[in-house]
Amino acid sequence: MLSRSTWLVTCVGAIAVAGCSESSPPFRLNMTNVVAKQISLDHQQAIANILGGMFGTPDEPIALPETGLDQRLLAMAAGPVWSDKEGGKHGLYRRHCVHCHGISGDGQGPTAAILNPYPRDYRPGIFKFKSTYTSGEPTLGDLEKTLHDGIPGTAMPSFALLPPDEIRALVEYVKYLSVRGQMEAALENHVAEELDANAKFDPATDPAVQQLIVKDLLGPIVESWNGAKDQVIRPEDGAIPPAERPAGDIAASVKAGRELFFGPKANCVKCHGPTALGDGQQTDYDTWNKANFDFITATNDKISQIDSLRQDLAKATGDEAEQLRKQILEAQAEYGSRSKRIAALLPPRNAIPRNLREGVYRGGRRPIDIFWRVSAGIPGTPMPASGPAAEGAPGTLTQQEIWQLVDYVYSLPFEPASMPQKKPINTEVVSK
Amino acid sequence: MNTGPEQFESRWPHRWAVLLACVTFPLLWVGGLVTTTDAGMAVPDWPNTYGYNLFLYPWQTWLSGPWDLFIEHGHRLLASSVGMLTIGLLVLLWRTEERRWMKSIGCVALGLVIFQGVLGGMRVLFDERTLAMLHGCTGPMFFALTVAIVVFTSRSWTKPTLAAVSGAANIRWLSVATAVLAYLQIMLGAVLRHVPVDAEPMTFMLAVKSHVGLAGVLAIHILVLAILLQIRARYVRPLNWLSIALVGLLLLQVVLGASTWIVKFAVPAWATAWISPQSVAVQDGGWAQTHVITAHVAVGSLILGTAVALALYCQRLLVEVPASNGVAHRKLGAAV
Amino acid sequence: MKHRRLYAWLSAVISVVPVALLGCERHVNLGPVAEAGAAKAIHEALVSAKANPAAGAKTAPTGTGWATLKGQFVFDGDPPPMPPYNVTKEQDICTVGGKALPQEKLVVAPDSKAIKNVVVFLRDPSRIHESANPKADSVEFDQKHCLFLSHVAGVTVGQTLNIKNSDTTGHNTNIIGAGFNQLIPAGGAIPYKIQKETQVPNQVTCSIHPWMTAYLLTRKNGYFAITGDDGKFEIRNVPAGEPLEFQVWHESGAAAGGGLVGTTADAPDLKWSNRGRVAITLQPDQVKEVKIVVPAAAFHL
Structure with a gap:
C-alpha cells in the first residue's frame, strides 16, 4: 500500500520535473550575435537547421567528411553520462566539461558566472595556450596538453587521471564544437551581409547554397585546423639555452631580459607593471569579453540614435516624417531586443595582465611554454606577439632575446620586490 | 508520556536506532560519492544490477570491477541494509514501545526509506538529475529522522531532568530554527550539485549566493544557540556536548566549504592575497577533489542530525524559570 | 512572537529557491533549435552533393x-564637436604640446x-x-603621438601593411578579428601581409594606449x-x-x-x-x- 502510493508520488514528480529541465539539451545559436546582426526568425531557423544537418545534435554528433572529424571519438565524448559494465565511460563532455563550458561550447555553462576567468567559449576557435603562430589554430597536441595539465590559477582542472583515449576524445569534441561555432558565425555573417530578410536559404533544395556552405564557408575553417601542425613555432637550435648552464650565463641572460622588460623594444612593463605584479594597463578586454562589451556599448548608442531621429522628426514633415517614424520604431525594436539580451550576458571583465611574481604559469611552466607565450603572444588577449607573425616573417624580438625574457620571467618570483626599479623610459606608472 | 521508573523499558530500540543512524551516515557519504564521481548511471537497471538480483550480483565482479560500478552497487547494497535495519527497528518498536506515536514514527521511517529507495531507482530508470536532487534531499531527511528516533529512545528523553532556564522559550525556538535552516542549506547544496546542464549562469550564481548567504545565517544561529546553551544550560549533559559538537562541525564545515570552492572553482581572485593560487592545477576526479567535496556534503548531514538532536532535547529539557523564582540556573528535580 | 513570522518567511523563500532554480522558468530567448526533419534533409543533400559537384558559379557578367x-x-x-582623446599616460609623447588631439569618430570639415x-x-x-587588380606592394601604416596616422586605411589582399611606430614609446598593433597582435618597437616597423578579405573593416587597437583606434579595410x-x-x-x-x-x-x-x-x-x-x-x-x-x-x-x- 505504502509503496504503491510512493510510486504514484514519484511518477507524478518525475513527470512534473521532466517537463522543466530538458533531458537531452539541444545546441543553441549564439543569440548575442543573432541579435547584433538582426537576423530574422526564418533565417535563425534556417541556420539552426543547417548546423543540425552538418553537425547533428549533442546526443548524436555528425562528423561530416569535409570536416575531417573522427566520428568514433565524437561518439565517445557526446551524449548523456553513463558507464558500461566494463567501466567504459560515455558522455565524457557532459561528465567533465559541460558544467562550465556549456552544451554548445559557448563558455556559458551553469557555473560560468561565478568563475574568473570565465570558462572558454570555443565557438570563435581562438585558444590562448598553443604552440602555433598567433593566427593559427592550436594543434591537437596543444589542446591535449591543456586537458592533461589543466590551467593553474583557474578553475580548469587537470584531467591527468583520464586515460589517453578519453582525453583524445574530449579534444576531438572541443574541436568539433569550435568548428561548429566558427561555421555558425560564418553562416550568420553570410545571412546578415548577403541575404535580404525574406530570402530563402535552404541547402536541401538549392545546390548553390550547398556549394557555398561546404566550400566557401566551411572550407577555410577546416583548412585552418588542418594546417595547424605546419604552423608550430620551432625554436632555432642555436638560440635555445642549454638545460645546464653556468650561473654566470643565467645571470647575464636574466639581466638582458630585464633590460628588455623595461625597454622600449619589448615594453613588457607597460602592461605587467614596473613591479611585474600585473598592475600596468588594466582597462583592455580580451576578444570574448570585448564581444559582450561592444554589444552593450552599441546598445547604449541606440538610445542616442533614437534621440537624434526624434529631433529630426520634430523638424520634418510629410513623407520624410513618416519615414522617420518608421526608423524610430525600428530602432526602438532593436534596442528592445538588445537590452533583453544584455540581461543574459556575462558581465564583461577587463583583461588583467598576469602577475609574474606568483610563479603561476597558466599555459604551462616549461621554458618552451613561456617561449611560445612571448613569441606568439596570447591570442584573444591584449598580450601581443613579439616573435614573427608567420613562418619567415620578421619578429620584433630575436629568438635569443625571447629566451632572455624567458629567463627573466623565471627569475621574477625570486627578485626582491624592493630591488630598485628602473624608471621605464617615457612611462608614467599607471596609478590604480 | 513519561514512563514511571518501575515500568519495564527495553534498551534495544535505542541500541538499534543508534546502529541504524551509524549505518545511515556512511550511506550518505557513499551517496555523496556517487554524485561527486558522477557514477549514478554506472548501473543502467534497477532494482536489479546488470540483470542480477541486487544481492546475487557476483561480489568478485563487484569488488574487482570499475570504480563507478563499485560505488554505485555498493551504495545500493548499503542502502538495502539500511532498509532492512529500518524494518527491524519497526518490529522492535512495535513489540517493545509503549508510546503509540513512536510506532507511527517507525512507520514513517520505513515509508521514507522505501520512498528514498524508489526515488533512487527512478533517478536511474529515467536518467533524470532532478530526481537525483530530490534523492539527495531525502537522504539527510531520513538521517535526521533516525537521529530523532535515537533521541526519543534515549534515557535523557524518557527520564528527563528538566532545567529551568531564563528565556527557555526563545532558546527552544532558536534551536528549531537552526535545525530547519540546516535542512534548507542542504537543499540548496543539492541544487548546486544537481544543476541541469542547460541552466543559466545567473541562476546558478543565485543558488551559490543563497548557499553562501544561508551559510552565514546558519553559522550565526549555531553560534548564538551554542553560546546561550553554554551560558545558561551547560549542566544539562546532552545540551552541553551537542552544542559543542555543533560548533565544532560548523568550523569543520566552513573549512570544507572553502576547500570545496578551491578544488572546484580555484582560489577566487580577491583571496589570492591570502591564499596563493596553486601553481599546479587540481586534478579532476583526484583524491583531494573527490573527498573534500563529498566530506562537505556528508558533514552537512551531520550538522543537520546534531541540530535536530539539539532542538529535540531543547524542547524536552528546557523549561522557563517560574515567575516567582528569580534565580536562574537552578537545577530542578524532575518529579512530576 | 514576531520573529516566528520572520522565520516562516525566510524558510518559505529559501524553499522556493530550489524549485525556481529547477529550470522551469526561462527569462532569456534561447533562440531556435534545429528541426530534426529539416536537418536530416540538409544532411542527405550535403552528403549526396559530393557525388555531383554541380558548381554554383558566381553571377556571370x-x-x-x-x-x-x-x-x-x-x-x-552641424556636426557634434569631437572631444579630445582620453590620454591617460605618457603625456609628453601622446599629446601635442600637452594637449590631446580631438577624437576622429566623425571628422567633418568646418566650412564645406x-x-x-x-x-x-x-x-x-x-x-x-x-x-x-589586387596589388602586391607595401602600404605605410604609421603611428605618432599615440595615434594611428591613417585612421581608416584600405588595402588589397596581397599587399603588405608596413606597420611603423614613429613614437619613442612602444606600441602593439592588434588587428581585431584578423588574428594579428604584434609588438611594434619604438622607432621600428613590422610588415604584415594581408591574407583575408573583410566585408566590414577590422578595428585596429593598441592595448598599451587604449584610446588608440583605427580601421582597416581589406579587399580582394x-x-x-x-x-x-x-x-x-x-x-x-x-x-x-x-x-x-x-x-x-x-x-x-x-x-x-x-x-x-x-x-x-x-x-x-x-x-x-x-x-x-x-x-x-x-x-x-x-x-x-x-x-x-x-x-x-x-x-x-
Missing part, C-alpha cells in the same frame, strides 16, 4: 565596358561640411578591370575608396551595363554593421538600402558624380 563613380559626402547640419573617412566599396563585382580588388579631408571619393573602371551594389561604411554609421545611409536627391537612379548599400547601373564610359548628404541620425555618437 552581363554587361560590357567600364564606368566610374565619384562623389562627395556632406554632413547635413565634407565628411572624412567614409569607406565606399563595390560588393561582388562580376569582372575586374586590370587597373583594379581595388574597387574601394576612403574619403579624404574634402569628403570626396572616386572608384574607377567598375563594370558597366550591369547592376552594381556599393557598400557605404563609416565607423559611427548607425545602420547594421556600421553601414552609413545617405541621401542623393539629385541622383534618383541611386537606390539606397537601410544598411547603407547603394544599387546603381552605370553605362559604359559614364562618369557618374553624386553629392551624398548624410543626416545626423545616420550616425550613432
